[in-house]
Amino acid sequence: MYAELHCHSTFSLLDGAAHPEQLVARAVQLGMPALALTDRDDLGGAVRFSTAAATAGLNAIIGVELTIELTADGGRRPPSDRSHIVLLAEDRAGYGNLSTLITRARLDHPRGVPRVSLDPLPRHAGGLFALTGSPRGWVARLAARGEHDAACEEAAALVDIFDRRVAIECWDHSLPEERAATTALIEIAHALDIPWVVANDVRYADPAGRLAHDVLCALKHGATLDEMGTRLRPNGEWYLKGAAQMARRWQGREEGLRATLAVAERCTFRLADLKPTLPGFPL
Numbered sequence: 001m002y003a004e005l006h007c008h009s010t011f012s013l014l015d016g017a018a019h020p021e022q023l024v025a026r027a028v029q030l031g032m033p034a035l036a037l038t039d040r041d042d043l044g045g046a047v048r049f050s051t052a053a054a055t056a057g058l059n060a061i062i063g064v065e066l067t068i069e070l071t072a073d074g075g076r077r078p079p080s081d082r083s084h085i086v087l088l089a090e091d092r093a094g095y096g097n098l099s100t101l102i103t104r105a106r107l108d109h110p111r112g113v114p115r116v117s118l119d120p121l122p123r124h125a126g127g128l129f130a131l132t133g134s135p136r137g138w139v140a141r142l143a144a145r146g147e148h149d150a151a152c153e154e155a156a157a158l159v160d161i162f163d164r165r166v167a168i169e170c171w172d173h174s175l176p177e178e179r180a181a182t183t184a185l186i187e188i189a190h191a192l193d194i195p196w197v198v199a200n201d202v203r204y205a206d207p208a209g210r211l212a213h214d215v216l217c218a219l220k221h222g223a224t225l226d227e228m229g230t231r232l233r234p235n236g237e238w239y240l241k242g243a244a245q246m247a248r249r250w251q252g253r254e255e256g257l258r259a260t261l262a263v264a265e266r267c268t269f270r271l272a273d274l275k276p277t278l279p280g281f282p283l
Contacts, residue, residue: 011045030242034059094127
């Protein structure tokens, strides 16, 4: 079995090409036990996602891909470099911290460029499980550059911040550079004695969604499809895949698939658990 822990909907503006309900329907069709919605700096799709999942009997994990503004650190990080991590709400406290981080990311910066520094993460890490993110994540970028020690140090910093509630995220979209980075990332996970998980960084529900995603990317860049060139993703692998397909892709390294289920089991918070306290008005 396999649970997708990194998935974007249309609430990742001009990047996700599937409505939350489409992702839920696809996950149910694939027999997936749980699915995480991790839109970029946004919880706007959480209600629709949770409602559809509850109706379909799917465990809906609420998460986010949070933009992080890094500061220079001994030459490892370029100054004012933006990266991201994936955060998943394990419990009610984690959802509250997730909401706080997104609020700060949006209120403290100009419209359209939400982000947080690493500084507030320790104060709002409770109840959250962290993934190191896609190839644009800073741990992954260091690993891809062959800077093993630096990548280990940065991953270890996350381990400290989240009290070991961290997994190294790995992916395989049939790209040689990703496979090379994944090999290095698995070594880092073993060195730090933390799990590594497979994720597909989903952008659309099924293979047919690739064209819609390409069009969204062209809109984001203000260009035509013919003008986009290498700014488009190199293939159509960024869709929601089932356990059998992922097992074939990761044959011999199934521990990364099993680890997704362990993480999903930790994330017991459901949006229906919220009990808002509303003011009482005499009628």
